[in-house]
Amino acid sequence: xxxxxxxxxxxxxxxxxxxxxxxxxxxxxxxxxxxxxxxxxxxxxxxxxxxxxxxxxxxxxxxxxxxxxxxxxxxxxxxxxxxxxxxxxxxxxxxxxxxxxxxxxxxxxxxxxxxxxxxxxxxxxxxxxxxxxxxxxxxxxxxxxxxxxxxxxxxxxxxxxxxxxxxxxxxxxxxxxxxxxxxxxxxxxxxxxxxxxxxxxxxxxxxxxxxxxxxxxxxxxxxxxxxxxxxxxxxxxxxxxxxxxxxxxxxxxxxxxxxxxxxxxxxxxxxxx
Numbered sequence: 001x002x003x004x005x006x007x008x009x010x011x012x013x014x015x016x017x018x019x020x021x022x023x024x025x026x027x028x029x030x031x032x033x034x035x036x037x038x039x040x041x042x043x044x045x046x047x048x049x050x051x052x053x054x055x056x057x058x059x060x061x062x063x064x065x066x067x068x069x070x071x072x073x074x075x076x077x078x079x080x081x082x083x084x085x086x087x088x089x090x091x092x093x094x095x096x097x098x099x100x101x102x103x104x105x106x107x108x109x110x111x112x113x114x115x116x117x118x119x120x121x122x123x124x125x126x127x128x129x130x131x132x133x134x135x136x137x138x139x140x141x142x143x144x145x146x147x148x149x150x151x152x153x154x155x156x157x158x159x160x161x162x163x164x165x166x167x168x169x170x171x172x173x174x175x176x177x178x179x180x181x182x183x184x185x186x187x188x189x190x191x192x193x194x195x196x197x198x199x200x201x202x203x204x205x206x207x208x209x210x211x212x213x214x215x216x217x218x219x220x221x222x223x224x225x226x227x228x229x230x231x232x233x234x235x236x237x238x239x240x241x242x243x244x245x246x247x248x249x250x251x252x253x254x255x256x257x258x259x260x261x262x263x264x265x266x267x268x269x270x271x272x273x
Contacts, residue, residue, distance in 0.1 A: 013252025081142020
């Protein structure tokens, strides 16, 4: 029941902002690239349900388009982390104790030594600030997360009887990893993916807040917070609404991850019985 409650609530929150992002491709209440200085800093009203910013842009429209930016960055960054981290983790587990295992794990340690924000600063210094560079920075940071997770889970599976039977039948490490190890770590990857997705949204907001993420005129929740910080004392809605968007999206994803963990982990189900 707890897993179902968390999963449904998290799924509902995530679906709301995902739907807003999808709708923004076809329709938004106001054009977010059009400035209307005569309507700047308006409080929430029927015409502008969440008010307007210092350029007269509609906050609701910007949050909808910002959801598209944040979700797209997080999805691609997590995809990069999975696409590179999972094979590396499988290879390290299959060659435990070898030079390949040592190189992969020490490379992971090296990446972990540099936070995603610092990696983004280095990438930006060379290629300039953009959403693409933010994706690369967050994606690079996700690689060792999935590599470590898969390696740790795969090491315990390599000692199981069904893997031993596969080895006796003549299957090589690559085939065993693909046919026997990977299917048994999929549940962990799903749960970790939702968690890294939420962290990716936070990272994108943080990078945009310091000017290293999506660049104008493309709206971003993080940059909306940065623009609003000097006006919080007299127009708090400029920061409250994008802050709530980040909070509710991350909360929804974390609840989904928690619910999926409870639902998919057989050890937790046995403990609850």
